[in-house]
Amino acid sequence: MMLIQGILMFLNLLVKIMNKKIYEYSLSELSEALQTKKISSVELTKTFLDRIKRYNSTLNAYLHTNPEASLEAAAQADKQLSKGDKSPLLGIPIAQKDIFCTTDMPTTCGSKMLEGFYSTYNAEVINLCKKSGLVNLGKLNMDEFAMGSTNENSAYGAVKNPWNLDYCPGGSSGGSSACVAARLAPCATGTDTGGSIRQPAAFTGITGIKPSYGRVSRYGMVAFASSLDQAGPMTASAYDAAMLLNVLCQHDPMDATTQKLAFCDFTERLTESIEGLKIGIPEEFFAYGLDPKCQEIIQKAMKQLESLGAILVPIHLENLKYAIPTYYLLAPIECASNLARFDGIRYGYRHAKTKSIRDIYELSREYGLGDEVKKRILIGTFASSGAYSKDYYQKARKVKQIIRTDYKKAFLEVDAILTPTTTSTALKLNEKNRSPRDIYLSDIYTVTVNLAGLPAISIPIGFHENGLPVGMQLIGNRFKEETILRIAHRYQMETNWHNLCPEPFKD
């Protein structure tokens, strides 16, 4: 009986896979196909390079590709595969946010300041991907220096949302979200300072996880706000994300903020039941101008989790209201400092008509940096200077501690916290009357997580009546990525939202 059931399940899976196009494969399916030699890494890489050629002009997701280097890496992976190397990600293509330094492609960070800049070294994230046999397809568009929520702040043009080209794919990892949603890569990396992985994931119907602060090395990742920045995978599913986290989560002696934690296989306990897990529902998160339709869809997802055995517990995170001002002081203060190095002296853009050292600084920064970046440098410089430091910087640091304590208390009672990822679905491109305040406020659900250094994942849970995807956020306790991945995976086993590819990008 068991055997027959097993065979039936297997056949089912086979049919499912056979109907799937190769570019729709999950990472574990790709791994299986590569290991069993159903496809070679070179063929797979070519498939994606072709798709990039075909669709990238529509989306503007990729800023740089280097097909020669990609195919060479793929050929190398095939060699390893033929030798019987069983590394699970060997030969699978990936696309990298253009914030990670690479030696074989430029690293612009979405800025004119770094136009044509080639790094002399590879970021640790790039090295880890290489070591695990992942094939780099190219570098992805982003808001300049990761500052923005729409990807419109890129010096290389906005990225479009594959579900509706009039809409933005979110930001700052907009190139990453659009590219994975349209399957121009099976997976991508992103970075998240205040929501830059989760918000674009929600806007494009994919899965994105920001690991706990200190999980993934920041070495070679162009810094925006050092105490908040964290890299993470952007994938179709939670399972895929877990596979990538296995590669990315490592202590790095070059990054003093990474933690020395015992290696854990994030996929190991993924399939375990979520029965009895307590999921906190913070009332405050559902009170702030949340789109009613989004709320409805989230409530449906909550019911579904309940039916899978999770226990929903109402909780309070009282200091949520301070998160936005705190974030918009700390992040700009660190940004103003981190971006001081872009002075036109050693690398990057230098204005052609400079007569003095002052000119080099002033003109290079004036013309090399975009408006949003300059705005944040000004805010950060102001808030950390002289007497203001006490009023703004010192106070913001204290509030950050208070927010951390809030979460600490909450996690004494619950295993995870569920919230919307965003207040609404994706924003329309080129909307003239958006105030910066409204844009900043739309980060309200995501920024608290960065301030507290916690892990959080956004998964797709349905579509709004406007046809755009809706996301849901699960926040975990520090270094408990495994719990939120398990809940997300359990949900994705019951649903199909994460498997959908927007129609115009199907063959």
Place this chain on the structure above:
Amino acid sequence: MQFDAGIEIHVQLSTKTKAFSSSPARFGEKPNACASEIDMGFPGTLPVVNKEMLKQAIMLGKWLHADIAEMTTFVRKHYFYPDLPKGYQITQDESPILVGGYVDYELNSKEKRCHIHHAHLEEDAGKSVHGYQHGISGVDLNRAGQPLLEIVTEPNLHSIEEVVAFLKRLHSIVTYLEICDGNMQEGSFRADVNISLRKDKNAPLGTRVELKNMNSFKFIQKALEYEVSRQTAMIENSEPIVQETRLYNEAKNRTESMRDKESAHDYRYFREPDLPAIWINKEFIDNACEKLPASPFDRRLQYIEMGLSNTDANIIAFNRYMGNYFEALSKKHDVKIISNWLLGPISALSNKHQLTFKNLPLTINDISDILSALKDSSISSKMAKDIVIFMWEEGKSFKTVVAEKGFRQLDNEDELKEILHRILKASPKQLAEYRNGKEKLFGFFVGQAMKETKGQANPEMLNNLLKMLLSNSEK
């Protein structure tokens, strides 16, 4: 005038690698040969704290009687300058590595104490090189990221002599510990002196003026002398003194205003987010202090007890390797003779050849051989001074030099007598004059005898014999 001064001393630590990167911390390489992505502030790079730097600071902390921070943090200090690659310097502010402490030193045989406010770690900046090509300035980042320990004293120094004596003492401590090469010319040990003058002790503190750019003790002395006379004249004329930074111009021997609106600088200090707080436990401190040598303060007392003068004990105790020579030699030889030799001919030679006692070409045994020969009078002290030069410059042992150059003392009484007889016979005129009371001519006969014996005559014996012979002939 009442003189008040406090000093900020930048001590370049002698770590193998830089403060926050693994680039070699070396001098004299080609521009930017010792600068990595991290030192150049490339995008994405991060600092990592050099543990050796912490250990060296802790070692010094022990000897300064300072509190070693249980938890220490770093901050960023922001300003734009081409040789500051990141646009900020990593330094320490609210929780520096060392807090408090003091340094004891002597001035005119009096014990003095200068209190330390704190000492913090920071990275050095690079160098702007102007006009290395016609009309072009360049940036050399070899020095960028070199570890510095900035020691800040309380305003405890009340005369120029105190400033110099204190600095010399501190200099000898850091070089003794070998946490700094002490090279003031190259800026490894830089002192910025804050001075203020007031009419008397009861007057309110005067306006502070900071003096920089003095790269030797001599220039510190001269800069302070100039500054004191400048300020005294101003105070006496009731002119206000401006709070400012002044640079010492050694060519003109005067201090000059830097004309820098320093008060307008806003460094926007904030916690360095790339470096978590460092907790320093007992184990780490013990580990750092494993290499701590015997304290020069203890040695000094010991040497005085052994019979050295205060001054000699001070010099020898605070020179780590001279102290090692002294201690080893003192097991066989008289301490006064040892100190005369170490501070005399050996120091003279090491100054001439610009070597320190750490790398003398003479071993303890070499010096011991000389002292033994002196003691048993087989050589004269004049010979010894010649021998040591040959040993040093030709790298030969005492025995070899003596054998090759024929150094030996003529102390055969009969042989010497015969020589003297001959001399007296050959100089009847001088002999007559001597007898008529021109006793100065005694030296003439000694000279003749030395010439005849090629300097090998035992001087004491020569003197005695000569006196005897001269008086004998009188009779």
